Amino acid sequence: MFPSDKELLSQFSTSSTKEKGFTAIIQKYQEKLYWHIRRMVIEHADADDILQNVFIKVWKGLESFREDSQLYTWLYRIATNETLSFLEKQKRHATLSMSDMEDSWENKIKADAHFDSNQLEWKLQLAIKQLPERQRLVFNLRYFDAMPYEEMSKVLDTSEGSLKASYHHAAKKIEAILTSY
Numbered sequence: 001m002f003p004s005d006k007e008l009l010s011q012f013s014t015s016s017t018k019e020k021g022f023t024a025i026i027q028k029y030q031e032k033l034y035w036h037i038r039r040m041v042i043e044h045a046d047a048d049d050i051l052q053n054v055f056i057k058v059w060k061g062l063e064s065f066r067e068d069s070q071l072y073t074w075l076y077r078i079a080t081n082e083t084l085s086f087l088e089k090q091k092r093h094a095t096l097s098m099s100d101m102e103d104s105w106e107n108k109i110k111a112d113a114h115f116d117s118n119q120l121e122w123k124l125q126l127a128i129k130q131l132p133e134r135q136r137l138v139f140n141l142r143y144f145d146a147m148p149y150e151e152m153s154k155v156l157d158t159s160e161g162s163l164k165a166s167y168h169h170a171a172k173k174i175e176a177i178l179t180s181y
Contacts, residue, residue: 002028005071012062022062026055029072032145033079039140040083042129050086054079069154076147077155080137087133127177135170142167 003011003024011021033054038047057078065074128136141147141155142163149160156163 009062009065009067009071022059025058025062025071029075030055032072033075036076036079036140036145037083039125039128039144040137041086042125046086050082051079054082057082070151073151073154076141076145076151077157080155084133084137123178123181124174127174130177131170131173135166135173138163138166139170139174 002008008021008025008028011017011024014021030051034047034051037050037054038044041047041050054075058075061078065071128139131139137156138152141152142149147155149163152163153160
C-alpha cells in the first residue's frame, strides 16, 4: 500500500526525497482525481490535460500546504477548481446553444468505445450530464467518491446543508430521467 499522507509530505519537504515523495503522491491519488475530473468533462484527453495541470499546481503549491485539511481534500479542491475553470472556458468559447452542448455531451458518451446503451452505467452518465454543473459536481463527489459532506464542504467551500440539498435534488432529477428511459 501507499505511505501515509504525513510520510509523503515529509518526503516532499526533504530536498533529497522531494521527487520521490511527489511521485508517490501522484501514484496514490492520480486515479481517483482522474475519475473525479473525467466524470465532469467526459473526454479522456480533456481529463488527462486537466489532471496534468492539477499536478503542476500541486508541485508548485505543496511547499505552502498548511495541513489545515487532509491532503486528499486539498487535492480534490485543486482538481475541482481546475475542472470548473476548464468547463467555464469551454462555455465562453462555445458558439453552441446549451441544448446543442448537451447533445454534444451525449454524442461524446455514445461515441465512447465502451458505450452500451443497455447498460445502466451509461444511462446514469447521460442523466448526470443533464444536471446543472454544481449538482453534477456534488452528485459525483458523493455517489462515486463516497466523500463525506464534511469533506465536500471543505473542497467546495460551502455548507453541509446546501450540499445535502444539492445532492437530494440531483438524485431526484437523475431518478426521474432514468425512469423515463
